[in-house]
Amino acid sequence: MQKDRWKGASGSAWVELQAVTDQLMAGLVPPLVDGLSGSVLDVGCGTGVTTVAAAKTADRAVGTDISEAMIEAARQRDPSLEFVVADAQTHDFEHFDWVISRFGVMFFPDPVAAFTNLRRAGDKLRCIVWRGGDENPFMTTAERAAASLIEIPPRDPHAGQFAFADPGRVRKILEQAGWDGVALDPLEVECTMPKAVLETYVSRLGLVAIALQDADEATKQHVLEAVLPAFEPFIDGDTVRFDAACWIVRGGT
Numbered sequence: 001m002q003k004d005r006w007k008g009a010s011g012s013a014w015v016e017l018q019a020v021t022d023q024l025m026a027g028l029v030p031p032l033v034d035g036l037s038g039s040v041l042d043v044g045c046g047t048g049v050t051t052v053a054a055a056k057t058a059d060r061a062v063g064t065d066i067s068e069a070m071i072e073a074a075r076q077r078d079p080s081l082e083f084v085v086a087d088a089q090t091h092d093f094e095h096f097d098w099v100i101s102r103f104g105v106m107f108f109p110d111p112v113a114a115f116t117n118l119r120r121a122g123d124k125l126r127c128i129v130w131r132g133g134d135e136n137p138f139m140t141t142a143e144r145a146a147a148s149l150i151e152i153p154p155r156d157p158h159a160g161q162f163a164f165a166d167p168g169r170v171r172k173i174l175e176q177a178g179w180d181g182v183a184l185d186p187l188e189v190e191c192t193m194p195k196a197v198l199e200t201y202v203s204r205l206g207l208v209a210i211a212l213q214d215a216d217e218a219t220k221q222h223v224l225e226a227v228l229p230a231f232e233p234f235i236d237g238d239t240v241r242f243d244a245a246c247w248i249v250r251g252g253t
């Protein structure tokens, strides 16, 4: 279940690779926070990089996440901000002007219930979510390359990284949850990381990392040796480079 993953191994891996994900997704911070004012709730804030960015222009920014490890890392990143451990689907939040999220809202078991709860928590919504795996080949490279070597847990099309890929589905969820003014606009942002950290990235984050969690060292090595060459199309000298194909989702007035 998504919740257990984030509270467990995936949360710890994101904390460990905080510097890598900060750099990788730096280009996705400005479209999320530009022009924010008043009070902001950052949902699924992870280690808090977007909450800190939102606090630069907003009067108040609060980050919330289901993972204790992530929230602890966020508090260390900026002890002056408020960070709350909570399940955003059910937590009784106070009221904010804005609800924002970068990749933190695709994991709810009941998205209509979750966005109904978030509608109570804020007037305006701005979220960045992934478009589909076909438009984001970097994100599925490892699992495609490893498919014949290990059993990869299948992706749940309605909960997980690509759960908000279908704009019609997203619109329906938000409208059923009571959001008006729903709009989705495509957003493409270049992401980069040093080539030197690609192996760590693949072995710690994503479905292959989850599948290899309990494998012995020899199996991990064997799979990584097969998987890493598949990233060749994304290598540019010492840098890994790809375009993130996302939706920026807006709602509220």
Ligand SMILES: C[S@@+](CC[C@H](N)C(=O)[O-])C[C@H]1O[C@@H](n2cnc3c(N)ncnc32)[C@H](O)[C@@H]1O
Binding pocket: 002, 003, 006, 007, 011, 021, 025, 043, 044, 045, 046, 047, 048, 049, 050, 064, 065, 066, 067, 070, 086, 087, 088, 089, 101, 102, 103, 104, 105, 107, 108
């Ligand atoms: C892909 S990470 C994104 C983290 C951060 N927003 C960023 O961009 O670096 C997804 C985040 O959503 C959080 N999350 C998943 N389900 C959640 C839930 N039900 N309530 C709150 N946070 C949740 C995870 O713990 C994780 O930190």
